[in-house]
Amino acid sequence: MTESLRPLSRPRLYEQVVARLREYVEHEDLHAGDNLPPERELAERLGVSRTSVRQAIVALEVQGLVEVRHGGGTYLLRDRLDAESLETMIDRRRRLPDVLDARDALETKLAALAAERRTGKDLKEIDAALTAMAGAVERGELGVAEDKRFHAAVTTAAHSPLLAAFMGEIAVPIAESRAESLRQPGRPALSLAQHRDIAAAIHAGDQEAAARAMHHHVATVGDVKLLDWRDEETD
Template identity: 65%
Template sequence: MSDALRPLARPRLYEQVVQRLREHVAASGLRAGDRLPPERKLAEQLGVSRASVKQAIVVLEVQGLVEVRHGGGTYLRRESLDVEPVDELVARKRRLPDVLDAREALETKLAELAAQRRTEDDLAEIDAALADMRREIADGELGNEGDRRFHAAITAAAHSSLLADFMRTIAPEIAESRQESLRQPDRPSKSLTQHERIAEAIRAGDARAAVTAMRRHLRTVSRVRLLSWDPDADPTPPEA
């Protein structure tokens, strides 16, 4: 049978709720920091269960678009709800653990070598990357470009052409993991602090400290809401 005649996927109800919330935010002129209507009210107005509303809110939370304050409601973190398709989130959830494993294996070694081999020019580039990230965060951005430049500077400072080739091979996947991490609440400033500790160890020529600092940083990168999200789970808590 032709693959074109495979069974059609039935859209999840909560995906439709997400789309309605996106339309509501746009039509209502809501802005970052504004509160969404309570879940019970949304369920009544949309004619769906609270479980569907809860799962829709979780999808928005996973993407860093809303902040759920337990007992205090759901608040926008962005000016609009530019939502990724759920299938793309599911695909990234599946590949992210392997990417994080590869990053820890490669980047801890790169940090060790950078502490041993860095030049003054390498240190200047690391400092410039940190300055970029500080400026981005101060401007209300995630610090994505500064983060990318910092890790690239460490790769260069390791002076290992083969490891640099490996990093280039998985660059798109690393970029995904970076974006996923930096959109976690309060993560950009924490990431910057961890970068500064890595840089200090490299500047001091302390390879062991550089490895430890990089490993701690990458363990933080791995703590993202996406990995604990189950796209098929009923988010309604069981009754006592």
């Protein structure tokens, strides 16, 4: 059988709920900080079970689009519910643990080498990246580009062309893990504090402290809702 005649897939019910919620947010001109109707009301108005509504809300929460406050409702974290496909989420969840293992192995070593080999120019770029990240956090942004700049500065400061090449090979999945982490509620400010710890150890030339701080940071990057999420219809 050719690939073109593969079985057709039907949209899952809660994917349809997500689509309707996206339309609702646009039609009602809702913005970040506004809340959605209660689950019971959504289920009644959409003619679906509360389970389907809850699955849709959880999928949106995993993507950093809404925040569920226990006893307080569901609030928008973005102006639009531009949710990605569930297949994309499932694929990213499956490869994220391997990406985190690779980041821990590479970046922990790079941080230690940076503490040993950094130059004055390297330290200036690390500090500039921190300043840019602090500005992004103050503006309420995720600081994805600034986070990338900091890690690039640490990689440069390690002066290890081969390790830098390895980092380049996995740049795309690293970017995915970075975005996944930074869209967790409260994560940008926490990430900034951890990056400052890494930078302080590199400034001090303390290899063990730099490696320890980077290891701790990568562990935090892996503390994301996506890894606890399960698509009950496929898992």
